[in-house]
Amino acid sequence: MTNTDGLFLENVWVATADGIASTFQSNDLSKPTTLQISHTNTFSLADSIAIRQLTASAEQLDSASKWPYKTLRAKVVVRGETIFSGYAEFDKFSNGWDVTLFQEKKNLFDRLDRSIRTANLSRYDHDWTLEQVNLHAEATEGVCYPLVDYGLLSGNATANDTIFPAVYVKTLLTQLLYEEGYRLVGELGNDDLFKRLLIPFSESDPTSHDDQWSVDRKARVTWQAPTEEVDRGTLGSRYFIDRVQPYNLDNLVDQGFEQGKLHNYTTSSFSYVCDTAMRVRVQAFQAFKGLVVTGAIEVVLSVLVNGNEVANERFSEGAPYNILYYAIGNVTLDETIGCQAGDRIQIHLRAQRQTDLGAFRFTMYNDPNNSWASFTPDPTTHTGDRWPVARNLPDVTGLALLKGLAFLMGGTWSVDPFRRQVAFVSLSKIVNNTANAVDWSKRVDTGTEPGWIPRLEPYAQINYLTWKESDETKKAQVAPRGLSSGETTNYGNGVIRVDATTLDTDMTLFEMPFAASTDSDQSVPGYGNPPLIKIRTVSGSGSSSSINNQSTVPRLLLVALGDTQPMQTKRLKSDGITLEEVTVNLRPAWFGMRPNSAISNDTPFTLSFSSLLLNRGEQCIIDRYYRGLLRVLRRMRVLEVSVHLMPTDIASLDFERPIRLQRVRIGSLSLSDGLYYINKISDYVDGHACMVTLVAF
Numbered sequence: 187m188t189n190t191d192g193l194f195l196e197n198v199w200v201a202t203a204d205g206i207a208s209t210f211q212s213n214d215l216s217k218p219t220t221l222q223i224s225h226t227n228t229f230s231l232a233d234s235i236a237i238r239q240l241t242a243s244a245e246q247l248d249s250a251s252k253w254p255y256k257t258l259r260a261k262v263v264v265r266g267e268t269i270f271s272g273y274a275e276f277d278k279f280s281n282g283w284d285v286t287l288f289q290e291k292k293n294l295f296d297r298l299d300r301s302i303r304t305a306n307l308s309r310y311d312h313d314w315t316l317e318q319v320n321l322h323a324e325a326t327e328g329v330c331y332p333l334v335d336y337g338l339l340s341g342n343a344t345a346n347d348t349i350f351p352a353v354y355v356k357t358l359l360t361q362l363l364y365e366e367g368y369r370l371v372g373e374l375g376n377d378d379l380f381k382r383l384l385i386p387f388s389e390s391d392p393t394s395h396d397d398q399w400s401v402d403r404k405a406r407v408t409w410q411a412p413t414e415e416v417d418r419g420t421l422g423s424r425y426f427i428d429r430v431q432p433y434n435l436d437n438l439v440d441q442g443f444e445q446g447k448l449h450n451y452t453t454s455s456f457s458y459v460c461d462t463a464m465r466v467r468v469q470a471f472q473a474f475k476g477l478v479v480t481g482a483i484e485v486v487l488s489v490l491v492n493g494n495e496v497a498n499e500r501f502s503e504g505a506p507y508n509i510l511y512y513a514i515g516n517v518t519l520d521e522t523i524g525c526q527a528g529d530r531i532q533i534h535l536r537a538q539r540q541t542d543l544g545a546f547r548f549t550m551y552n553d554p555n556n557s558w559a560s561f562t563p564d565p566t567t568h569t570g571d572r573w574p575v576a577r578n579l580p581d582v583t584g585l586a587l588l589k590g591l592a593f594l595m596g597g598t599w600s601v602d603p604f605r606r607q608v609a610f611v612s613l614s615k616i617v618n619n620t621a622n623a624v625d626w627s628k629r630v631d632t633g634t635e636p637g638w639i640p641r642l643e644p645y646a647q648i649n650y651l652t653w654k655e656s657d658e659t660k661k662a663q664v665a666p667r668g669l670s671s672g673e674t675t676n677y678g679n680g681v682i683r684v685d686a687t688t689l690d691t692d693m694t695l696f697e698m699p700f701a702a703s704t705d706s707d708q709s710v711p712g713y714g715n716p717p718l719i720k721i722r723t724v725s726g727s728g729s730s731s732s733i734n735n736q737s738t739v740p741r742l743l744l745v746a747l748g749d750t751q752p753m754q755t756k757r758l759k760s761d762g763i764t765l766e767e768v769t770v771n772l773r774p775a776w777f778g779m780r781p782n783s784a785i786s787n788d789t790p791f792t793l794s795f796s797s798l799l800l801n802r803g804e805q806c807i808i809d810r811y812y813r814g815l816l817r818v819l820r821r822m823r824v825l826e827v828s829v830h831l832m833p834t835d836i837a838s839l840d841f842e843r844p845i846r847l848q849r850v851r852i853g854s855l856s857l858s859d860g861l862y863y864i865n866k867i868s869d870y871v872d873g874h875a876c877m878v879t880l881v882a883f
Contacts, residue, residue, distance in 0.1 A: 302583065307576040332352050369608070396565065430532045460526065468489050468521050481541035483540065490531065624840075634853065636825060647690070656702070721735065746786075756768065839867075
């Protein structure tokens with residue numbers, strides 16, 4: 187051992203490497219639902235002057251050191267070779283520290299365990315207008331507008347407020363990695379399916395802000411004053427109450443009158459002040475009694491913005507009305523008003539007679555039960571507003587996205603902490619990489635009896651690859667190959683069958699964090715049936731019908747590059763009354779069967795794990811990405827063998843290269859020539875044999 191060997195924390199030598207037994211884990215085929223990481227076991231680091239100096243005596247309870255609460259850069263060097271580079275965590279102190287080492291891959295995955303909504307995609311934010319829809323028609327990165335039935339499609343016509351943008355997965359993943367100091371490299375970026383992969387909109391409503399934003403700005407206010415009595419005859423003036431309502435109470439919390447922490451409502455000026463551009467839902471209530479002997483009366487509640495009336499609600503009655511003076515009436519105002527930063531909103535009350543002559547009487551109630559207003563900023567995005575791209579992604583984590591892509595494409599992720607690069611590695615590529623196999627025949631400990639297992643846990647005879655369930659996929663059952671006659675599974679799911687009756691009957695290998703999308707029952711002439719993402723439903727009929735909004739399970743879709751499909755929609759003209767027809771160009775999109783305009787030699791694939799009964803020549807996911815696993819499962823053989831590895835072997839370890847064992851006898855096993863996938867290297871210590879788990883293919 188040289189003086190450069192040992193364990194280094196923050197580039198400071200702290201101990202020899204003798205007590206560190208390293209375990210290196212590939213993408214564990216026995217745990218298909220996890221992204222495996224290389225790591226070492228927890229070990230004890232003896233208390234020493236070097237450790238105390240490095241950590242500012244963190245072992246002392248009254249120490250102000252922050253080291254136990256943060257990760258440290260770590261590396262292990264043996265015979266001049268760096269066999270480990272990553273991070274260290276101090277777990278426990280008892281006459282020394284219990285330390286856990288983990289590689290950059292785990293640290294990166296931990297940091298990506300955050301919502302994809304946190305990604306900075308602001309450069310793709312745009313005005314949600316039909317002009318912008320057409321401008322994004324041919325975008326191959328960032329966002330595009332796919333042709334999707336969100337529940338209201340009819341032929342080649344779609345509602346303009348159900349034309350939603352979708353985000354390219356490649357753009358999102360690249361940004362997430364960039365924010366962690368990494369870049370995506372390798373062949374994945376050139377994969378024809380990956381380039382076309384989208385995350386479409388799947389929420390009940392698009393939003394510009396979260397709910398907390400609205401809560402911070404909300405205000406509900408009232409006032410307390412004596413009841414007003416107005417008793418007038420024919421000679422009275424036309425207006426008898428004409429004022430801005432003096433709501434000055436915002437601190438009756440037990441009665442529901444309070445403000446958000448930004449205090450947008452000013453009790454001295456009776457005004458709600460917008461701190462930014464927003465839509466505000468304004469609600470107001472006024473109770474009163476009215477009596478009309480002759481003529482007619484009117485009570486009007488109005489919304490004033492900067493002193494100008496923009497909306498109102500009114501109550502009016504003519505004689506004779508409420509002669510016994512018993513019935514209590516009210517005016518209820520409920521309007522959503524678009525405002526700019528700095529706009530002032532007030533509530534105005536007017537009680538008046540509508541006729542030149544009249545005899546009437548008013549009683550106006552001025553208390554919290556009968557006179558109040560509320561101001562609630564609307565976080566919803568409306569057509570014409572700025573569309574915040576990241577805000578309207580589904581609430582899925584970056585880690586879940588990485589796992590989903592690994593499941594979808596049959597592989598795992600390789601992280602290079604030195605070059606700050608992330609690459610996707612498919613099992614099929616490893617299995618096919620026989621020309622670059624590493625020969626460990628002379629490294630085998632031939633004196634230690636090996637073990638081999640004729641099965642690979644947890645695989646069963648029938649292995650399901652599944653998407654999240656939705657109401658539509660549950661109803662649309664399919665019978666993929668590998669199932670017996672009459673057996674079905676949800677739309678989009680797939681089956682890998684293993685011919686080994688010693689295995690369990692069936693199991694689910696994994697479930698995607700996204701749902702499959704069935705085809706709509708609406709056909710676009712000359713195009714076909716777009717995918718259905720049902721976030722709009724219609725209840726009732728005729729004049730009593732209403733549209734209901736609902737969120738659904740996050741989705742993935744494929745989109746054609748370079749092609750568009752013209753669709754018809756309508757919007758209000760600037761007069762706010764007249765409707766005009768507009769043609770928008772949307773991207774052909776699909777999950778299962780391609781629409782007519784997307785059929786080409788560049789798009790021969792589907793997102794269904796198994797082939798669909800109805801198809802146009804699309805290759806399913808299992809056929810496209812799972813040939814490597816199919817080869818492994820064809821005849822399962824797991825070999826556990828003792829191996830003498832050098833520090834140079836560990837330093838140059840590449841899980842993407844298979845291992846070759848040829849013309850070697852190990853105990854009672856004679857191996858002629860075989861290729862293996864490295865599943866795990868356990869308890870490696872320099873100078874000692876370690877156990878290696880290999881999977882034959």
